[in-house]
Amino acid sequence: MRDAVRLWLIAILFAIGGSVLAGCRGGGDNGAQSNSSGSINVAIVGNPQVQDLARLTPSLFTAQSHINVNYTILDEGTLREVITSGVSGRGPEFDVVMIGPYEAPQFGKDGYITDLTPRASSDKAYDLDDVIPSVRKALSIDGKLYASPFYGESSFLMYRKDVLHDAGIEMPAHPTWTQVAQIARRINTPARAGICLRGKPGWGDLGASFTTVLNTFGGTWWSAKPDGSVDKAMVDQPEFREALQFYVDLVREAGETQADTASYNQCLAQYLSGKVAMWYDATVAAGLLEAANSDVKGKNGYAAAPVERTKAAGWLWSWALAMPTSSKNPDLAWSYIAWATGPQYIREAGNQIAGGWAAIPPGTRRSTYEIPDYQNAARAFAQPTVDAIEAAPVDNPGTTERPGYPGVQYVGIPQFQDVGDQCTEQFSAAIAGRSSVDSGLENCQETASQAVR
Template sequence: MVGLAAVSAFALVAGACGSDDDPPAATEASGGDTPATEPAGGDDPPATEPAGDGRSINVAIVGNPVIDDIATLAPEHFTPETGIEVNFTVLPEQELREITTRDVGAGGDQFDVVQIGMFETPQFGANGWLVGLNDLAASTPEYQIDDLIPAVRGGLSVDGELYASPFYAESSFLMYRADVLADAGLTMPDAPTWDQVAEIARAVDSDEMAGICLRGKPGWGDLGAAFTTVLNTFGGTWWAANDDGSIGAAQVDQPEFAEALNFYVDLLNDAGEDDAANSSFTECLSLYQEGKVAMWYDATVAASILEAEDSPVKGLNDFALAPVNVTDNSGWLWAWTFAIPASTTDQDAAWEFISWATGPGYQELAATELPGGWAAVPPGTRQSLYANPEYQDAAGAFAQKTLDAMLAAPIDNPGTTPRPGLPGVQYVGVPEFQDVGTRCTELFSAAIAGSMSVDAALSDCQLIASDASS
């Protein structure tokens, strides 16, 4: 486990790794209308009023197509039921991370509820920055804590204490247009290798439709997330681990790292989307929905968008496990969660919101109130969802494959060599990875764009990673 001193550095690292131009990561904002408080530049949200009549809480969320919906449903359902007004601050992912890390780590009172991911949760929890949720969950039977998918609950816990409640969870897998491959006489294996995927991508690539869409936008959670899963399964890693689990020597100069990056860049150059160096989740989603790419490797949550009732490609898709090279599995494991900062002045109201937003009742509400129906319900968090006949019927094209991908995610052993820090697949579970991953992916993105050679990118990245281990 990362020591508390190392975790305390988290706020400094996060504060140093971005700017106003930093891109979102895992699933970026959709740009759709969101009836929420959206201060520009991270301005303070409205002050939280004390408990009693007119209670309110300040909630920081990431803007993306799945999470945006809660800002619509909360004022229509949660506030009338509880009398608690929710002031949402909707932020791009990188900005959300920086603001919440600084505020929560410093014991600030800007937010009563923060949306954080599986990378931050165990580190924040171990450092005493968050309220433990076990007792609160035990006092709320309708929350059904034992219904949480064990792998997700484990990834959000420290020594058995849950520190954040998952809103949705995901792995990564390959999404592809089954009709396009069939027309080309090609078959995608259920568990393909990266070589097989690359061969098919190059075969179906055309002027009208790219063979594959992969993240190329800089950011440790953008290009860094997708590339690190490729790196793992090619046998590479960012750093070696010392005996105590701390960061050892940088490994960017090793042959496996070079092989993985060359493979990634070559595939995008040969069969990838246009302007790949500026593409991440949202861009690839749009291209796939518009019929401009035949395959897409990314978050499993995208399947709920592609197969929603209002999707232009509903019924045309199929899904395969994350491609591999020398490992058995390679898909990531991630969750967007809600957590309570230890500094909140209204823990009860904060938990009331979290238990509503992440409980089984919200899933049914979303299914009945949102245009995507059951197929668009936030996935990956609860076992009961995958046993629900209505969900099975609506999400049959991807539900079991999503669950299979999550269960196969190699969170404790993502590659071929031990890694420092806390468990993780698409990231290294140490605070330093945010800065190193972001700076190195700026170099890798330049290589994708053709403005820098892969060798030069690797050389410069090795220096950056070495500085973090010295």
């Protein structure tokens, strides 16, 4: 049913050229429409901080620029399918799209998105040198910036300090997955799960969190040839099976309800409502846990991404704004990108969003961490977030060489998107109890092998 709904939505978007609005139309209600100097179509992900951006666009951007912003807001998986089809000329066209480090170097190399460096370098208000170097590098190829970061993140373990204290448990600052699993099972109850881990199919959903586990368990999706190109599928290796069996067992025995449909937003909701005691996911979530309107504010601890056979395991990601080369409004598109991902938006959003300063987009600019209001609101998680971003093992995420562009929670080759989506359907079914780990591994090995033949 989920796939049918997604395909229906994509078909509708294709048919009308991407004009379906899942969010808001900038300027539609504030009188700026009649004075508009233009209109742009923007596709973004439906995560909380990004939805804040959509809500604030009419008052903070359109009212001043007279540029109307027509938003299409989609879940991660659908967004990726729509954008991949759109930038390659097979689907709806957008002036601005939200992508990440997986897509940016590949789309940039293929000529699908515009090199933003000339505009960013000459725009003093944008302040390119303020962007955190590791995040900028992840969105670049050959030193050219192809997407401007809206927020940056790594991954870490979030946990309820009060729950662990009541159970007589102290969380290590740098836990292993073995330790985390033991704790999760100890504190798991019918009313509150021990841990929340992504189980929803998709290379960027279940695939993201699982791949960090796979890396630190010593496994990999494919081996690499000496020149860095893709070699053989490695799904049938013992380390891959060990990692997947560990992940499935942990979620089934101490994980959240309806785990096979849970991604970032679902785990966030369950943690905020007190239904889970630990959560391994994106560092950006901490700002929502400590937000002014959060029921768990002040109750949380933050530990480094769990490891097993590596020194670090956290991913590096950024939801970032890129300009397709097909955009017919590049000047308007850059005006929007420069505002939405520049220091101005961060300064303005802190006093405008419901979550307050703790919930502003983190992890992109050095100047964010110099704002006194943010320092005060984010004191519980700001340094752990920066530490995690800096420690992300982008160039060496596991114990063996990997093919393609650098990356932690994905393999930087075009084939990974389709293979990751298909294989995580199998893995999610194992979490739900609809199939076995062995069956999933067998099918995935064949899928991964066929993709690189």
